[in-house]
Amino acid sequence: MNSIRQRFSTIRHFVLYGVALALLVFVLKWLHWKFLITDLAAELYTGLIAVFFTILGIWVARQLGRSSSTPGAAEVDTIPLPPTGDKINMVELEKLQLSPREYEVLQLLARGYSNADIAATLFLSVSTVKTHVSRIFVKLDVKSRTQTLEKAKRLNIIE
Amino acid sequence: MNSIRQRFSTIRHFVLYGVALALLVFVLKWLHWKFLITDLAAELYTGLIAVFFTILGIWVARQLGRSSSTPGAAEVDTIPLPPTGDKINMVELEKLQLSPREYEVLQLLARGYSNADIAATLFLSVSTVKTHVSRIFVKLDVKSRTQTLEKAKRLNIIE
DNA sequence: CGCAGAATGGTACCAAAGTATGACACTCAT
DNA sequence: ATGAGTGTCATACTTTGGTACCATTCTGCG
Numbered sequence: 001m002n003s004i005r006q007r008f009s010t011i012r013h014f015v016l017y018g019v020a021l022a023l024l025v026f027v028l029k030w031l032h033w034k035f036l037i038t039d040l041a042a043e044l045y046t047g048l049i050a051v052f053f054t055i056l057g058i059w060v061a062r063q064l065g066r067s068s069s070t071p072g073a074a075e076v077d078t079i080p081l082p083p084t085g086d087k088i089n090m091v092e093l094e095k096l097q098l099s100p101r102e103y104e105v106l107q108l109l110a111r112g113y114s115n116a117d118i119a120a121t122l123f124l125s126v127s128t129v130k131t132h133v134s135r136i137f138v139k140l141d142v143k144s145r146t147q148t149l150e151k152a153k154r155l156n157i158i159e
Numbered sequence: 160m161n162s163i164r165q166r167f168s169t170i171r172h173f174v175l176y177g178v179a180l181a182l183l184v185f186v187l188k189w190l191h192w193k194f195l196i197t198d199l200a201a202e203l204y205t206g207l208i209a210v211f212f213t214i215l216g217i218w219v220a221r222q223l224g225r226s227s228s229t230p231g232a233a234e235v236d237t238i239p240l241p242p243t244g245d246k247i248n249m250v251e252l253e254k255l256q257l258s259p260r261e262y263e264v265l266q267l268l269a270r271g272y273s274n275a276d277i278a279a280t281l282f283l284s285v286s287t288v289k290t291h292v293s294r295i296f297v298k299l300d301v302k303s304r305t306q307t308l309e310k311a312k313r314l315n316i317i318e
Numbered sequence: 319c320g321c322a323g324a325a326t327g328g329t330a331c332c333a334a335a336g337t338a339t340g341a342c343a344c345t346c347a348t
Numbered sequence: 349a350t351g352a353g354t355g356t357c358a359t360a361c362t363t364t365g366g367t368a369c370c371a372t373t374c375t376g377c378g
Contacts (some may be wrong), residue, residue, distance in 0.1 A: 099324060110305030115365070127327045134366070144334085145365075147271035149308045258354060274335070286357050293336070303364085304335075 089156040098137050103133040103140070110149055110158045248315040255298050255316070264291040269308055269317040 108118045115129045267277045278288045311317045
Protein backbone atom coordinates (compact mmCIF):
# COMPACT_ATOMS: atom_id res chain seq x y z
CA MET A 1 0.00 0.00 0.00
CA ASN A 2 2.67 2.41 0.95
CA SER A 3 4.73 1.66 -2.07
CA ILE A 4 1.87 2.39 -4.39
CA ARG A 5 1.19 5.68 -2.70
CA GLN A 6 4.86 6.42 -2.93
CA ARG A 7 4.95 5.64 -6.62
CA PHE A 8 2.17 8.00 -7.54
CA SER A 9 2.83 10.58 -4.96
CA THR A 10 4.54 13.09 -7.19
CA ILE A 11 2.63 15.51 -9.30
CA ARG A 12 4.50 14.42 -12.36
CA HIS A 13 3.14 10.91 -12.11
CA PHE A 14 -0.40 12.16 -11.81
CA VAL A 15 0.04 14.35 -14.84
CA LEU A 16 1.54 11.53 -16.84
CA TYR A 17 -1.24 9.19 -15.85
CA GLY A 18 -3.86 11.78 -16.65
CA VAL A 19 -2.39 12.53 -20.02
CA ALA A 20 -2.22 8.83 -20.82
CA LEU A 21 -5.86 8.32 -19.90
CA ALA A 22 -6.96 11.37 -21.85
CA LEU A 23 -5.05 10.14 -24.84
CA LEU A 24 -6.65 6.75 -24.52
CA VAL A 25 -10.16 8.19 -24.42
CA PHE A 26 -9.43 10.41 -27.36
CA VAL A 27 -8.06 7.59 -29.46
CA LEU A 28 -10.95 5.34 -28.57
CA LYS A 29 -13.51 7.98 -29.45
CA TRP A 30 -11.82 8.73 -32.72
CA LEU A 31 -11.58 5.07 -33.58
CA HIS A 32 -15.17 4.53 -32.65
CA TRP A 33 -16.29 7.28 -34.99
CA LYS A 34 -14.06 5.98 -37.70
CA PHE A 35 -15.41 2.53 -37.08
CA LEU A 36 -18.99 3.59 -37.79
CA ILE A 37 -18.05 4.91 -41.20
CA THR A 38 -16.41 1.90 -42.75
CA ASP A 39 -16.46 -1.74 -41.85
CA LEU A 40 -12.89 -2.23 -42.94
CA ALA A 41 -11.70 -0.28 -39.94
CA ALA A 42 -12.91 -2.99 -37.58
CA GLU A 43 -9.72 -4.98 -37.90
CA LEU A 44 -7.63 -1.86 -37.51
CA TYR A 45 -9.69 -0.92 -34.49
CA THR A 46 -9.04 -4.24 -32.83
CA GLY A 47 -5.38 -4.20 -33.72
CA LEU A 48 -4.74 -0.74 -32.41
CA ILE A 49 -6.56 -1.40 -29.18
CA ALA A 50 -4.57 -4.58 -28.79
CA VAL A 51 -1.25 -2.83 -29.34
CA PHE A 52 -2.19 0.06 -27.09
CA PHE A 53 -3.24 -2.10 -24.21
CA THR A 54 -0.30 -4.41 -24.59
CA ILE A 55 2.00 -1.43 -24.22
CA LEU A 56 -0.11 -0.14 -21.35
CA GLY A 57 0.19 -3.54 -19.69
CA ILE A 58 3.93 -3.51 -20.09
CA TRP A 59 4.05 -0.04 -18.62
CA VAL A 60 1.89 -1.05 -15.67
CA ALA A 61 4.02 -4.10 -15.06
CA ARG A 62 7.16 -2.01 -15.08
CA GLN A 63 5.68 0.49 -12.67
CA LEU A 64 4.72 -2.26 -10.28
CA GLY A 65 7.97 -4.06 -10.83
CA ARG A 66 9.96 -1.04 -9.81
CA SER A 67 8.32 -0.74 -6.43
CA SER A 68 8.53 -4.45 -5.80
CA SER A 69 12.26 -4.48 -6.32
CA THR A 70 13.10 -1.91 -3.70
CA PRO A 71 14.71 -2.97 -0.47
CA GLY A 72 13.30 -2.15 2.91
CA ALA A 73 9.84 -2.20 1.42
CA ALA A 74 8.33 -4.48 3.99
CA GLU A 75 5.18 -5.09 2.04
CA VAL A 76 5.27 -6.23 -1.53
CA ASP A 77 2.13 -5.41 -3.46
CA THR A 78 0.65 -8.60 -4.85
CA ILE A 79 3.33 -9.08 -7.46
CA PRO A 80 6.00 -11.42 -6.22
CA LEU A 81 9.31 -11.58 -7.97
CA PRO A 82 9.46 -14.12 -10.77
CA PRO A 83 10.94 -17.45 -9.70
CA THR A 84 14.59 -16.62 -9.32
CA GLY A 85 17.03 -19.41 -8.82
CA ASP A 86 19.00 -18.14 -5.86
CA LYS A 87 17.48 -16.02 -3.20
CA ILE A 88 18.73 -12.57 -2.40
CA ASN A 89 20.34 -12.16 0.94
CA MET A 90 17.92 -9.72 2.52
CA VAL A 91 19.80 -9.63 5.79
CA GLU A 92 22.94 -8.22 4.23
CA LEU A 93 20.86 -5.98 2.03
CA GLU A 94 19.11 -4.39 4.99
CA LYS A 95 22.41 -3.81 6.73
CA LEU A 96 23.61 -1.59 3.93
CA GLN A 97 20.73 0.86 4.40
CA LEU A 98 20.48 1.59 0.72
CA SER A 99 17.64 3.85 -0.35
CA PRO A 100 15.16 2.41 -2.87
CA ARG A 101 16.57 4.52 -5.64
CA GLU A 102 20.11 3.57 -4.79
CA TYR A 103 19.20 -0.08 -4.97
CA GLU A 104 17.69 0.45 -8.39
CA VAL A 105 20.91 2.03 -9.55
CA LEU A 106 22.90 -0.77 -7.99
CA GLN A 107 20.94 -3.37 -9.89
CA LEU A 108 21.63 -1.69 -13.20
CA LEU A 109 25.23 -1.18 -12.18
CA ALA A 110 25.48 -4.90 -11.58
CA ARG A 111 24.31 -5.57 -15.09
CA GLY A 112 27.29 -3.76 -16.50
CA TYR A 113 25.46 -0.56 -17.31
CA SER A 114 27.52 2.60 -17.67
CA ASN A 115 26.45 5.76 -15.91
CA ALA A 116 24.98 6.98 -19.18
CA ASP A 117 23.07 3.72 -19.60
CA ILE A 118 21.65 3.98 -16.10
CA ALA A 119 20.71 7.59 -16.67
CA ALA A 120 18.89 6.66 -19.86
CA THR A 121 17.12 3.73 -18.26
CA LEU A 122 15.89 5.60 -15.21
CA PHE A 123 15.33 8.88 -17.04
CA LEU A 124 17.91 10.68 -14.95
CA SER A 125 20.81 12.97 -15.64
CA VAL A 126 24.30 11.54 -15.48
CA SER A 127 24.96 13.86 -12.54
CA THR A 128 22.25 12.24 -10.50
CA VAL A 129 23.47 8.78 -11.37
CA LYS A 130 26.95 9.76 -10.26
CA THR A 131 25.57 11.00 -6.98
CA HIS A 132 23.74 7.74 -6.37
CA VAL A 133 26.73 5.69 -7.37
CA SER A 134 29.00 7.63 -5.05
CA ARG A 135 26.64 7.04 -2.14
CA ILE A 136 26.52 3.37 -3.01
CA PHE A 137 30.30 3.26 -2.93
CA VAL A 138 30.32 4.76 0.55
CA LYS A 139 27.68 2.40 1.88
CA LEU A 140 29.29 -0.64 0.30
CA ASP A 141 32.73 0.55 1.32
CA VAL A 142 34.23 0.20 -2.13
CA LYS A 143 36.08 2.51 -4.45
CA SER A 144 35.03 1.50 -7.95
CA ARG A 145 32.14 -0.06 -9.77
CA THR A 146 34.03 -3.24 -10.41
CA GLN A 147 34.59 -3.64 -6.69
CA THR A 148 30.91 -2.95 -6.23
CA LEU A 149 30.04 -5.74 -8.62
CA GLU A 150 32.38 -8.14 -6.90
CA LYS A 151 31.05 -7.31 -3.47
CA ALA A 152 27.41 -7.35 -4.50
CA LYS A 153 27.94 -10.74 -6.06
CA ARG A 154 29.68 -11.99 -2.94
CA LEU A 155 27.03 -10.69 -0.57
CA ASN A 156 24.37 -12.07 -2.88
CA ILE A 157 22.32 -8.91 -2.76
CA ILE A 158 21.54 -8.85 -6.47
CA GLU A 159 19.90 -11.35 -8.74
CA MET B 160 14.96 -11.08 -30.12
CA ASN B 161 17.20 -13.79 -28.84
CA SER B 162 16.04 -13.24 -25.32
CA ILE B 163 12.53 -13.93 -26.50
CA ARG B 164 13.65 -17.15 -28.06
CA GLN B 165 15.31 -17.99 -24.81
CA ARG B 166 12.11 -17.35 -22.91
CA PHE B 167 10.10 -19.65 -25.13
CA SER B 168 12.60 -22.41 -25.25
CA THR B 169 10.70 -24.85 -23.09
CA ILE B 170 7.88 -26.95 -24.38
CA ARG B 171 5.63 -25.77 -21.61
CA HIS B 172 5.91 -22.22 -22.80
CA PHE B 173 5.02 -23.22 -26.32
CA VAL B 174 1.95 -25.06 -25.14
CA LEU B 175 0.84 -22.20 -22.94
CA TYR B 176 1.34 -19.69 -25.70
CA GLY B 177 -0.51 -21.87 -28.18
CA VAL B 178 -3.46 -22.35 -25.86
CA ALA B 179 -3.58 -18.63 -25.17
CA LEU B 180 -3.59 -17.79 -28.85
CA ALA B 181 -6.25 -20.37 -29.63
CA LEU B 182 -8.38 -19.00 -26.84
CA LEU B 183 -7.91 -15.50 -28.13
CA VAL B 184 -8.96 -16.43 -31.66
CA PHE B 185 -11.99 -18.29 -30.35
CA VAL B 186 -13.09 -15.39 -28.18
CA LEU B 187 -12.57 -12.91 -30.95
CA LYS B 188 -14.55 -14.97 -33.45
CA TRP B 189 -17.35 -15.44 -31.02
CA LEU B 190 -17.43 -11.77 -30.18
CA HIS B 191 -17.39 -10.85 -33.83
CA TRP B 192 -20.39 -12.98 -34.53
CA LYS B 193 -22.12 -11.60 -31.47
CA PHE B 194 -21.25 -8.13 -32.62
CA LEU B 195 -23.16 -8.54 -35.86
CA ILE B 196 -26.30 -9.33 -33.94
CA THR B 197 -26.42 -6.41 -31.55
CA ASP B 198 -24.62 -3.11 -31.43
CA LEU B 199 -24.37 -3.17 -27.66
CA ALA B 200 -21.68 -5.80 -27.85
CA ALA B 201 -19.24 -3.34 -29.43
CA GLU B 202 -18.37 -1.84 -26.07
CA LEU B 203 -17.97 -5.25 -24.53
CA TYR B 204 -15.81 -6.26 -27.46
CA THR B 205 -13.49 -3.33 -26.93
CA GLY B 206 -13.39 -3.81 -23.20
CA LEU B 207 -12.53 -7.47 -23.34
CA ILE B 208 -9.82 -6.91 -25.88
CA ALA B 209 -8.42 -4.15 -23.73
CA VAL B 210 -8.37 -6.30 -20.62
CA PHE B 211 -6.94 -9.27 -22.45
CA PHE B 212 -4.10 -7.35 -24.01
CA THR B 213 -3.36 -5.45 -20.85
CA ILE B 214 -2.87 -8.75 -19.08
CA LEU B 215 -0.88 -10.03 -22.05
CA GLY B 216 1.29 -6.92 -21.84
CA ILE B 217 1.92 -7.44 -18.16
CA TRP B 218 2.80 -11.04 -18.83
CA VAL B 219 5.17 -10.12 -21.64
CA ALA B 220 6.82 -7.47 -19.50
CA ARG B 221 7.36 -9.92 -16.70
CA GLN B 222 8.74 -12.51 -19.05
CA LEU B 223 11.17 -10.06 -20.57
CA GLY B 224 11.75 -7.97 -17.51
CA ARG B 225 14.02 -9.92 -15.27
CA SER B 226 16.48 -11.35 -17.75
CA SER B 227 16.66 -9.00 -20.70
CA SER B 228 19.16 -6.26 -20.17
CA THR B 229 19.98 -3.96 -23.02
CA PRO B 230 22.77 -1.58 -22.17
CA GLY B 231 23.82 1.08 -24.61
CA ALA B 232 25.41 -1.25 -27.07
CA ALA B 233 22.10 -3.02 -27.57
CA GLU B 234 23.77 -6.32 -28.18
CA VAL B 235 22.02 -9.49 -27.25
CA ASP B 236 23.38 -12.78 -26.03
CA THR B 237 22.65 -16.06 -27.70
CA ILE B 238 24.08 -18.08 -24.89
CA PRO B 239 21.59 -20.13 -22.91
CA LEU B 240 22.28 -19.95 -19.22
CA PRO B 241 23.89 -23.10 -17.94
CA PRO B 242 22.33 -24.17 -14.65
CA THR B 243 25.65 -25.34 -13.33
CA GLY B 244 26.32 -24.96 -9.67
CA ASP B 245 29.75 -23.86 -8.60
CA LYS B 246 31.96 -25.45 -11.19
CA ILE B 247 33.45 -23.34 -13.91
CA ASN B 248 31.84 -23.76 -17.27
CA MET B 249 34.78 -25.05 -19.28
CA VAL B 250 32.74 -25.34 -22.44
CA GLU B 251 31.99 -21.65 -22.60
CA LEU B 252 35.50 -20.86 -21.49
CA GLU B 253 37.04 -22.81 -24.37
CA LYS B 254 34.77 -21.09 -26.83
CA LEU B 255 36.20 -17.72 -25.93
CA GLN B 256 39.71 -18.73 -26.99
CA LEU B 257 41.34 -16.69 -24.26
CA SER B 258 45.08 -17.03 -23.95
CA PRO B 259 46.42 -18.19 -20.58
CA ARG B 260 47.67 -14.75 -19.73
CA GLU B 261 44.41 -13.16 -20.71
CA TYR B 262 42.54 -15.51 -18.44
CA GLU B 263 44.83 -14.58 -15.58
CA VAL B 264 44.02 -10.94 -16.16
CA LEU B 265 40.34 -11.73 -16.43
CA GLN B 266 40.34 -13.44 -13.06
CA LEU B 267 41.88 -10.43 -11.37
CA LEU B 268 39.54 -8.17 -13.28
CA ALA B 269 36.62 -10.15 -11.89
CA ARG B 270 37.82 -9.49 -8.38
CA GLY B 271 37.38 -5.78 -8.90
CA TYR B 272 41.06 -5.08 -9.46
CA SER B 273 42.00 -1.89 -11.28
CA ASN B 274 44.47 -1.96 -14.14
CA ALA B 275 47.14 -0.75 -11.75
CA ASP B 276 46.26 -3.51 -9.28
CA ILE B 277 46.52 -6.14 -11.97
CA ALA B 278 49.81 -4.74 -13.18
CA ALA B 279 51.22 -4.86 -9.66
CA THR B 280 49.98 -8.38 -9.05
CA LEU B 281 51.33 -9.85 -12.27
CA PHE B 282 54.49 -7.69 -12.36
CA LEU B 283 53.45 -6.01 -15.58
CA SER B 284 53.23 -2.48 -16.83
CA VAL B 285 49.84 -0.82 -16.96
CA SER B 286 50.21 -0.67 -20.73
CA THR B 287 50.41 -4.41 -20.97
CA VAL B 288 47.42 -4.85 -18.76
CA LYS B 289 45.48 -2.48 -20.94
CA THR B 290 46.39 -4.48 -23.98
CA HIS B 291 45.24 -7.70 -22.39
CA VAL B 292 42.05 -6.14 -21.14
CA SER B 293 41.28 -4.75 -24.58
CA ARG B 294 41.71 -8.16 -26.14
CA ILE B 295 39.49 -9.67 -23.49
CA PHE B 296 36.84 -7.12 -24.34
CA VAL B 297 36.97 -8.13 -27.98
CA LYS B 298 36.79 -11.84 -27.24
CA LEU B 299 34.00 -11.45 -24.73
CA ASP B 300 32.24 -8.97 -26.97
CA VAL B 301 31.85 -6.34 -24.29
CA LYS B 302 32.77 -2.70 -23.99
CA SER B 303 33.68 -2.18 -20.37
CA ARG B 304 35.03 -4.05 -17.38
CA THR B 305 31.69 -3.96 -15.65
CA GLN B 306 30.09 -5.67 -18.61
CA THR B 307 32.95 -8.14 -18.50
CA LEU B 308 32.21 -8.92 -14.88
CA GLU B 309 28.54 -9.36 -15.55
CA LYS B 310 29.12 -11.63 -18.50
CA ALA B 311 31.81 -13.65 -16.83
CA LYS B 312 29.52 -14.17 -13.87
CA ARG B 313 26.69 -15.18 -16.15
CA LEU B 314 28.77 -17.56 -18.22
CA ASN B 315 30.20 -18.94 -15.02
CA ILE B 316 33.74 -18.85 -16.29
CA ILE B 317 35.25 -17.46 -13.10
CA GLU B 318 35.29 -18.71 -9.55
C1' DC C 319 5.21 24.70 10.61
C1' DG C 320 10.05 23.36 10.29
C1' DC C 321 13.33 19.94 9.69
C1' DA C 322 15.62 15.61 7.99
C1' DG C 323 16.24 12.81 4.38
C1' DA C 324 15.65 11.39 -0.30
C1' DA C 325 16.00 12.48 -5.02
C1' DT C 326 17.48 15.30 -8.56
C1' DG C 327 20.79 18.15 -10.92
C1' DG C 328 24.72 21.20 -11.77
C1' DT C 329 29.90 22.62 -12.15
C1' DA C 330 34.62 21.78 -11.81
C1' DC C 331 38.43 18.98 -11.56
C1' DC C 332 41.38 14.86 -11.52
C1' DA C 333 42.02 9.87 -12.11
C1' DA C 334 41.18 5.83 -14.46
C1' DA C 335 39.67 3.33 -18.28
C1' DG C 336 39.64 2.46 -23.02
C1' DT C 337 41.24 2.91 -28.16
C1' DA C 338 44.52 3.04 -31.79
C1' DT C 339 48.79 2.12 -33.41
C1' DG C 340 53.30 0.54 -33.53
C1' DA C 341 57.21 -2.01 -31.92
C1' DC C 342 60.20 -6.00 -30.29
C1' DA C 343 61.18 -10.63 -28.60
C1' DC C 344 60.05 -15.45 -28.07
C1' DT C 345 57.97 -19.95 -29.31
C1' DC C 346 56.33 -23.35 -32.24
C1' DA C 347 54.68 -25.71 -36.08
C1' DT C 348 54.61 -25.99 -41.13
C1' DA D 349 62.97 -19.80 -42.00
C1' DT D 350 58.95 -18.07 -42.03
C1' DG D 351 54.70 -16.82 -40.40
C1' DA D 352 51.22 -17.06 -36.74
C1' DG D 353 50.38 -16.47 -32.12
C1' DT D 354 51.62 -14.71 -27.74
C1' DG D 355 53.42 -11.57 -24.42
C1' DT D 356 55.47 -7.41 -23.49
C1' DC D 357 55.67 -2.23 -23.55
C1' DA D 358 55.11 2.50 -25.28
C1' DT D 359 52.82 6.97 -26.86
C1' DA D 360 48.94 9.73 -27.85
C1' DC D 361 44.43 10.53 -27.46
C1' DT D 362 39.32 10.30 -26.12
C1' DT D 363 35.94 8.82 -23.05
C1' DT D 364 34.19 7.49 -18.78
C1' DG D 365 34.35 7.25 -13.90
C1' DG D 366 34.78 9.30 -9.56
C1' DT D 367 35.08 13.17 -6.01
C1' DA D 368 33.78 17.45 -3.93
C1' DC D 369 30.66 20.94 -3.20
C1' DC D 370 26.46 23.12 -3.69
C1' DA D 371 21.46 23.94 -4.86
C1' DT D 372 16.60 22.77 -5.39
C1' DT D 373 12.45 20.21 -4.73
C1' DC D 374 9.47 17.02 -2.56
C1' DT D 375 7.91 13.90 1.24
C1' DG D 376 7.26 12.22 5.80
C1' DC D 377 7.35 13.08 10.54
C1' DG D 378 6.96 15.15 15.05
